[in-house]
Amino acid sequence: MREVKISLVGYGVVGHGVVDVLTRKRAMMKELGLDLKLISVTDHTGTIISEDGIDAQKILGEKTLTNVATSSMKGKEAIDAIASDLVIEVTPTNIVHGQPGLGHMEAALAGGKHVVTSNKGPLVVAYSRLKKLAEDNGVMLKFEATAGGTMPLISLVERTLVGNTIYGIRGIFNGTCNYILTRMAEENIPYTHALSEAQDLGIAEADPSYDVEGVDTAGKVVILANALFDMNIKYSDVDVTGITGVTPEALALAREKGYAIKLIGDVPALTVRPTLVPVGSPIAVGGTLNSAAIYTDLSGTITVSGLGAGSIETASAILSDVVSIYRTKRIDAIF
Amino acid sequence: MRLSMDLELQDIPGQLLLALQPLKDNKANIISVVHHRERKTPRGTIPVRFVVEMDRSKLDAVKSQLVSLGVTVVRAGEVRFIEDVAVVLVGHILDSDLGDTINRIDSTGYAEVMDLALTMPGVNEPSSAYLRIRATGKAEIHKALSILRQVGEEKKLLVIEPIEDEAA
Known part of the structure; x- marks a missing residue:
């Protein structure tokens, strides 16, 4: 069983979908040999951290993390501080400057964490820079959910x-x-x-x-x-x-x-x-x-x-990206 | 009358000029020349399509002159529109001189507007038009569409082109 510690950054419509889907599919993923453990969720109000995995029931009813946050860390600070293997970045898209997602992705990739995102902004603004950062740090940047939502396109x-x-x-x-x-x-x-x-x-x-x-x-x-x-x-x-x-x-x-x-x-x-x-x-x-x-x-x-859109549908594309990162690793290991 | 000619030229300098001489000698007025450099034949020749305005009785003379100069004449005769395409325009189509818009296509010699349907919901509201353009080939269709795109920009019309079946 491969344990994957996941940090979620962004807790809007898609963020809720990700928490829901990761919880619903946890058993199925374990059958594939992946223990996808959501260890932190961060939004603009703070962060909730649980090394044993976040209890979805506790947070799914909350619109923001105001009432459930266990830390006041936000954004890059949280990404740097929490020892996760993979960051799911789903903050709102800004197509002009890419922020705050761009800073989040840079922090995660530079810290040697894989990034999976549905956030178009950073990719539109700085795709080649992010790609190089991922390569330099030996991690992957996956973004199937940014184009066509749940419709398989990039992986196809x-x-x-x-x-x-x-x-x-x-x-x-x-x-x-x-x-x-x-x-x-x-x-x-x-x-x-x-x-x-x-x-x-x-x-x-x-x-x-x-x-x-x-x-x-x-x-x-x-x-x-x-x-x-x-x-x-x-x-x-x-x-x-x-x-x-x-x-x-x-x-x-x-x-x-x-x-x-x-x-x-x-x-x-x-x-x-x-x-x-x-x-x-x-x-x-x-x-x-x-x-x-x-x-x-x-x-x-x-x-x-x-x-093309929707909370659960987008989360489905994100889950598929997460799994593909570890499948790729396994294939690479053969050679 | 308007005629089109499909020729094949050797891929060496000066061939296009050579092919023009018989046309000049027979007082043909050239409407368009499309040089299909990208579609080189297996024989290594380059297809060229001329559309000309000339006296039909001179056509045989032109053909034999071309052949004697070493130019292959694949086909020569009346303009045949073999490709057509649908376009929708939205905007102040009549006020921006529909006649001129159509003429910009018709005057190319290789394309023409063959069908037109217009809907005008109200005086100050944008009208919508469906038109069909036919042309002598695919390349000519693309040229006609780019003319229409340019006209659209000038006259602030939304030009809704058809999706292509294949990748460009």
């Missing part, structure tokens, strides 16, 4: 499709935009109505600009371009058009001719644009679903789709 390309030359990836990488466009087309309602509906349902944020202006999708394009195409690009290299200009009339005209309009991110073209997609195409998924078509030389086109 890196592992399952290994040996293929990847010509490109195009897809729907933002569930909020997809929901709005789907509802506009179905109900023939203007953008603003579909947006309010999405906000009522909690699918869109009060300030939706990050999603609807295409910023989030462009962040994912940057991550995929850097991680899978070695492109070393920045956010400003992506040509971005959001969905706010799409009208119900445009959707209706397109549908009459057999097309849906979807916000499509394209790597390596580095574009995010509303795009006509044939209605029968496997990437033309509806609702909040994400999808991606991967164009390869040996396998042709592979299409995946799945939920």
